[in-house]
Amino acid sequence: EDQVTQSPEALRLQEGESSSLNCSYTVSGLRGLFWYRQDPGKGPEFLFTLYSAGEEKEKERLKATLTKKESFLHITAPKPEDSATYLCAVPPFEVIFGKGTRLHILP
Amino acid sequence: EAQVTQNPRYLITVTGKKLTVTCSQNMNHEYMSWYRQDPGLGLRQIYYSMNVEVTDKGDVPEGYKVSRKEKRNFPLILESPSPNQTSLYFCASSWREEGEQFFGPGTRLTVL
Secondary structure, three states: OOEEEEEOOEEEEEOOOOEEEEEEEEOOOOOOEEEEEEOOOOOOEEEEEEOOOOOEEEEOOEEEEEOOOEEEEEEOOOOHHHOEEEEEEEOOOOOEEOOOEEEEEEO | OOOEEEEOOEEEEOOOOOEEEEEEEOOOOOEEEEEEEEOOOEEEEEEEEEEOOEEEEOOOOOOOEEOOOOOOEOOEEEOOOOHHHOEEEEEEEEOOOOOOOEEOOOEEEEEO
């Protein structure tokens, strides 16, 4: 059965304190791994798509990487506005979302 | 502006009273999907549609119906809502099943 597991469930960091979020997956025939950001009460907003092991993508303070079993979202020197829930997802025919990591950046 | 719209945004109803949540996208996307989001359970897919007149069940389809008569619209129908369908619902679309999804603003449904 296809699965997506995110860790940690919640993370509190001081402003400027870099860290990584993990998304591990078991999918037969990966057709892309997606990262989204979700603010409270709003729809998820697309960040990155990764298709093959070794691929990396960056956007401002965020960098996503992919291996054959997991993906990491690295956050470098975060700011309070980076506080959100970060979701990863994989699309076979049904899209499976992880439960997310709630990130809180303290000023 | 490219967007996915949902209506209503908020709805309080009673058990058994049929309701429809509309979803419309203006990006000519083929793939559309409905999710519900509950605390501790994350986003779970209800139904998805690969194209007009093509729909399929997601992870939690029980108690829901959908239709895709036009490419831009993908309404979610609750024939006889129950309290366990109280949730935050999102509609999403993408140009293909493996593509990035664009989400609507959400519909917060309460069934009493």
